[in-house]
Amino acid sequence: MSTLIDQLRAIVxxxxxxxxxxxxxxxxxxxxxxxxxxxxxLAVVRPGSTDEVSAVVRACAAAGHSxxxxxxxxxxxxGSVPDDSGHQVVLxxxxxxxxxxxxxxxxxxxxxxxxxxxxxxxxxxxxxFLFPLSLAAEGSCTIGGNLATNAGGTQxxxxxxxxxxxxxxxxxxxxxxxxxxxxxLRKDNTGYDLRDLFVGSEGTLGIITAATMKLYPLPAAxxxxxxxxxxxxxxxxxxxxxxxxxxxxxxxxEVMGQFALGLVDRHMPQLRVPLWADHPYCVLLENSDSESExxxxxxxxxLLESAFEDGIVSDAxxxxxxxxxxxxxxxxxxxxxxxxxEGLNIKHDISIPVSRIPAFCAETDALLQREIPGVRLVNFGxxxxxxxxxxxxxxxxxxxxxxxxEQEARxxxxxxxxxxxxxxxxxxxxxxxxxxxxxxxxxxxxxALGLMRSIKQALDPHNILNxxxxxx
Amino acid sequence: MSTLIDQLRAIVxxxxxxxxxxxxxxxxxxxxxxxxxxxxxLAVVRPGSTDEVSAVVRACAAAGHSxxxxxxxxxxxxGSVPDDSGHQVVLxxxxxxxxxxxxxxxxxxxxxxxxxxxxxxxxxxxxxFLFPLSLAAEGSCTIGGNLATNAGGTQxxxxxxxxxxxxxxxxxxxxxxxxxxxxxLRKDNTGYDLRDLFVGSEGTLGIITAATMKLYPLPAAxxxxxxxxxxxxxxxxxxxxxxxxxxxxxxxxEVMGQFALGLVDRHMPQLRVPLWADHPYCVLLENSDSESExxxxxxxxxLLESAFEDGIVSDAxxxxxxxxxxxxxxxxxxxxxxxxxEGLNIKHDISIPVSRIPAFCAETDALLQREIPGVRLVNFGxxxxxxxxxxxxxxxxxxxxxxxxEQEARxxxxxxxxxxxxxxxxxxxxxxxxxxxxxxxxxxxxxALGLMRSIKQALDPHNILNxxxxxx
Numbered sequence: 001m002s003t004l005i006d007q008l009r010a011i012v013x014x015x016x017x018x019x020x021x022x023x024x025x026x027x028x029x030x031x032x033x034x035x036x037x038x039x040x041x042l043a044v045v046r047p048g049s050t051d052e053v054s055a056v057v058r059a060c061a062a063a064g065h066s067x068x069x070x071x072x073x074x075x076x077x078x079g080s081v082p083d084d085s086g087h088q089v090v091l092x093x094x095x096x097x098x099x100x101x102x103x104x105x106x107x108x109x110x111x112x113x114x115x116x117x118x119x120x121x122x123x124x125x126x127x128x129f130l131f132p133l134s135l136a137a138e139g140s141c142t143i144g145g146n147l148a149t150n151a152g153g154t155q156x157x158x159x160x161x162x163x164x165x166x167x168x169x170x171x172x173x174x175x176x177x178x179x180x181x182x183x184x185l186r187k188d189n190t191g192y193d194l195r196d197l198f199v200g201s202e203g204t205l206g207i208i209t210a211a212t213m214k215l216y217p218l219p220a221a222x223x224x225x226x227x228x229x230x231x232x233x234x235x236x237x238x239x240x241x242x243x244x245x246x247x248x249x250x251x252x253x254e255v256m257g258q259f260a261l262g263l264v265d266r267h268m269p270q271l272r273v274p275l276w277a278d279h280p281y282c283v284l285l286e287n288s289d290s291e292s293e294x295x296x297x298x299x300x301x302x303l304l305e306s307a308f309e310d311g312i313v314s315d316a317x318x319x320x321x322x323x324x325x326x327x328x329x330x331x332x333x334x335x336x337x338x339x340x341x342e343g344l345n346i347k348h349d350i351s352i353p354v355s356r357i358p359a360f361c362a363e364t365d366a367l368l369q370r371e372i373p374g375v376r377l378v379n380f381g382x383x384x385x386x387x388x389x390x391x392x393x394x395x396x397x398x399x400x401x402x403x404x405x406e407q408e409a410r411x412x413x414x415x416x417x418x419x420x421x422x423x424x425x426x427x428x429x430x431x432x433x434x435x436x437x438x439x440x441x442x443x444x445x446x447x448a449l450g451l452m453r454s455i456k457q458a459l460d461p462h463n464i465l466n467x468x469x470x471x472x
Numbered sequence: 473m474s475t476l477i478d479q480l481r482a483i484v485x486x487x488x489x490x491x492x493x494x495x496x497x498x499x500x501x502x503x504x505x506x507x508x509x510x511x512x513x514l515a516v517v518r519p520g521s522t523d524e525v526s527a528v529v530r531a532c533a534a535a536g537h538s539x540x541x542x543x544x545x546x547x548x549x550x551g552s553v554p555d556d557s558g559h560q561v562v563l564x565x566x567x568x569x570x571x572x573x574x575x576x577x578x579x580x581x582x583x584x585x586x587x588x589x590x591x592x593x594x595x596x597x598x599x600x601f602l603f604p605l606s607l608a609a610e611g612s613c614t615i616g617g618n619l620a621t622n623a624g625g626t627q628x629x630x631x632x633x634x635x636x637x638x639x640x641x642x643x644x645x646x647x648x649x650x651x652x653x654x655x656x657l658r659k660d661n662t663g664y665d666l667r668d669l670f671v672g673s674e675g676t677l678g679i680i681t682a683a684t685m686k687l688y689p690l691p692a693a694x695x696x697x698x699x700x701x702x703x704x705x706x707x708x709x710x711x712x713x714x715x716x717x718x719x720x721x722x723x724x725x726e727v728m729g730q731f732a733l734g735l736v737d738r739h740m741p742q743l744r745v746p747l748w749a750d751h752p753y754c755v756l757l758e759n760s761d762s763e764s765e766x767x768x769x770x771x772x773x774x775l776l777e778s779a780f781e782d783g784i785v786s787d788a789x790x791x792x793x794x795x796x797x798x799x800x801x802x803x804x805x806x807x808x809x810x811x812x813x814e815g816l817n818i819k820h821d822i823s824i825p826v827s828r829i830p831a832f833c834a835e836t837d838a839l840l841q842r843e844i845p846g847v848r849l850v851n852f853g854x855x856x857x858x859x860x861x862x863x864x865x866x867x868x869x870x871x872x873x874x875x876x877x878e879q880e881a882r883x884x885x886x887x888x889x890x891x892x893x894x895x896x897x898x899x900x901x902x903x904x905x906x907x908x909x910x911x912x913x914x915x916x917x918x919x920a921l922g923l924m925r926s927i928k929q930a931l932d933p934h935n936i937l938n939x940x941x942x943x944x
Contacts, residue, residue, distance in 0.1 A: 105708055105827035106858070107715070150661050158720075161659060164636065179919040186857040187633060187823045188897035189622050189672055190904060190916055191942055192924045196668035200661055217716040236577055243579065244689040247762030248630075248720030290719030291771070299763070351659045355577035385658040386578070425660035432662060444662055447651040451931065452664045458930035459923065470663055 071145030077433030113144025152429030157384030253384030343400025543617030549905030585616025624901030629856030725856030815872025
């Protein structure tokens with residue numbers, strides 16, 4: 001009887017089965033993007049077709065080896081790297097990278113799991129369409145990973161999460177069967193919604209090999225504004241006003257706290273951050289218009305006039321050019337790097353009903369200040385979706401590494417307890433992975449957890465797909 | 473030991489347990505809206521709270537009686553009436569009819585399952601918001617039923633199906649546990665998407681008792697246009713052009729075939745159908761504008777000018793007033809009644825990728841003509857979503873009842889085989905119920921069916937929730 005490695009080589013070709021024994025450096029597959037976890041795989045297998053994925057799953061299942069599906073390996077919750085047993089097989093989907101079809105009249109494209117997100121944005125644009133999923137890792141993350149983690153990003157306020165952009169899937173089950181669920185139907189009520197069950201299941205219920213995704217017409221113009229607001233309450237009021245004035249034109253609504261912008265100003269002085277010094281929060285708004293830039297500008301002017309009158313905007317600039325717009329977005333996107341320059345901090349990816357965010361922040365800011373005097377809050381995120389990256393930085397002059405080591409567990413508990421009290425989620429867009437799997441029983445409805453366990457047991461009874469992720 | 477009826481009376485109060493033995497007429501609960509099925513219930517139970525639903529489920533499960541959840545009982549696929557065993561309990565949710573909360577800043581409302589759809593539309597409007605789910609039965613259907621069947625309707629092209637409007641659920645499981653999954657989060661990646669699993673499961677996996685639904689700003693103006701097009705290809709081209717010109721302003725795109733409009737003209741002469749006599753298809757477009765009526769009108773003018781130039785619109789009218797707009801919509805909504813006046817026909821609720829609809833109709837029209845010479849097609853529906861009500865009427869002078877009796881099975885097979893060949897769905901928005909449960913194994917991917925059976929077995933192992941629906 002041949003070994004599993006031999007079988008895998010027979011299925012995908014020897015060149016696509018990587019092992020350490022053959023002298024390969026597997027670290028790119030074995031450690032997560034933030035380098036918090038370092039595993040040890042039996043092998044990295046790179047199938048080149050859906051049928052090969054199916055055969056790999058059958059071989060691993062028969063041999064009793066669990067699998068870790070992996071796309072661009074850019075996840076933030078340690079969901080796509082192997083454990084340190086040396087027994088798991090990393091199933092890399094990156095060779096499945098074909099755009100199978102673009103159907104302009106149906107506003108869909110069918111793509112394989114390993115396609116890079118940015119490539120899909122560009123492919124859509126070349127065909128005259130918008131594929132609106134957009135997030136920091138877009139240059140290296142894959143659509144399969146985006147779907148497996150239900151990725152969010154900066155245009156969710158208009159276009160929804162990855163889930164909302166997906167019309168159909170092709171999935172290899174834990175039994176190695178292939179569910180052919182592709183197809184660009186916007187209405188299909190012939191049974192349970194398997195698509196949304198696999199989306200966001202982080203590779204624990206099946207392996208997504210292809211998807212049919214929605215396309216949109218390219219907007220005629222995209223305009224960006226930067227507004228200083230006197231409070232978080234004002235930012236929420238501005239969001240409501242923006243919804244009314246811009247309708248579905250509102251494609252981005254990001255909030256940035258003064259301390260977060262101060263870090264960008266300090267560590268990236270070349271970026272010239274506007275309006276931050278005298279205001280507690282700034283907001284970045286994007287208006288995508290199907291008509292013209294002039295129309296988008298007029299809409300922004302009306303919105304901002306109205307907001308000034310209401311006292312919810314203190315000052316504002318509207319980008320005069322696409323280049324200026326990119327600069328404003330670049331400031332927003334530089335916050336993660338600026339905080340890293342300041343030193344390690346404790347990161348959170350939380351969501352709260354938008355209406356409760358001001359009270360949540362006021363209470364939680366004060367609570368953390370009481371518990372850890374001098375602590376600094378890098379608060380920013382997708383306010384349009386109620387999603388904050390509410391990050392906690394060591395007090396000035398404190399040692400970031402010591403702070404992280406000594407305070408992370410305590411701060412997480414303080415913040416997550418508050419999130420729970422405010423009806424929020426401890427993982428808005430990053431998922432659970434291994435990093436938060438032990439937290440779920442503390443904060444998730446027990447009936448929901450029971451249902452999730454029943455489903456996992458039903459679909460993957462031998463726990464061979466990404467074990468220990470989502471459900472610890 | 474008390475009987476089940478006694479236990480149910482103890483739970484919900486004697487006044488809310490209706491039985492035939494007590495002299496009640498149960499026909500309103502025992503037969504479906506189209507009066508195709510007449511069942512016989514042990515009792516109709518009307519719980520007044522989620523806790524009562526939970527207790528009813530436990531009592532019925534313990535006694536081995538299956539349950540049929542029911543809302544407004546307006547479904548079209550025989551999914552909410554009992555079988556004729558006299559053993560099933562109808563669980564009517566209509567007493568759960570409270571709006572629990574409206575959160576304007578979060579753009580959500582939390583409502584109980586028994587709320588009438590139209591009441592929710594009006595409640596939202598009074599609070600200054602749009603709740604966009606809209607369909608023919610809105611005056612009597614309930615939001616719980618809308619969610620259980622993932623209802624569609626006339627604004628799906630912009631706002632999606634019931635599924636897309638739902639952010640959270642409260643559900644009583646087959647074990648009588650209550651999943652507290654309410655809350656208005658737009659991002660929550662803490663585990664499997666249970667919400668979308670229950671939405672569209674037709675009461676076979678759990679009983680939806682409440683939901684948090686999305687609200688939208690009220691549009692500043694809604695404008696309606698009626699365009700005659702030279703072909704179905706032209707209608708599809710017009711849809712693409714409308715997406716580009718109107719963006720998310722395009723909130724309705726309905727197509728109506730000449731024969732369908734001719735029936736309205738014949739049976740409802742007072743309605744004055746425009747442009748139908750000389751054109752094979754007409755299209756109804758709605759533009760919802762966040763700015764003004766003048767702006768919406770200019771947009772429509774630009775769209776129609778461009779469409780005339782391209783030769784994809786032959787003639788068009790834009791409603792001059794809200795009253796005119798209502799009249800145009802009324803014509804569209806009168807097609808079902810007009811075809812009933814003409815006599816019983818064979819109804820289909822199908823979806824096809826929009827791009828393939830012209831070829832599907834050309835082929836299927838010709839096929840049916842070959843098979844049943846003189847057959848007449850009442851073709852109309854939500855072209856924006858690829859959803860057609862492709863109904864087949866007896867040849868002129870034929871007897872409709874005889875036609876239905878003799879041809880229904882054969883016509884269904886002809887049409888469904890074609891739908892399948894074109895990558896479509898045999899139930900776009902109406903669901904499966906009992907009516908199509910036997911068809912699923914013929915047209916649904918067998919792996920998908922296997923996954924559905926595994927999930928049903930995992931969540932409702934004793935098959936006490938709406939047995940025989942969806943999965944025969």
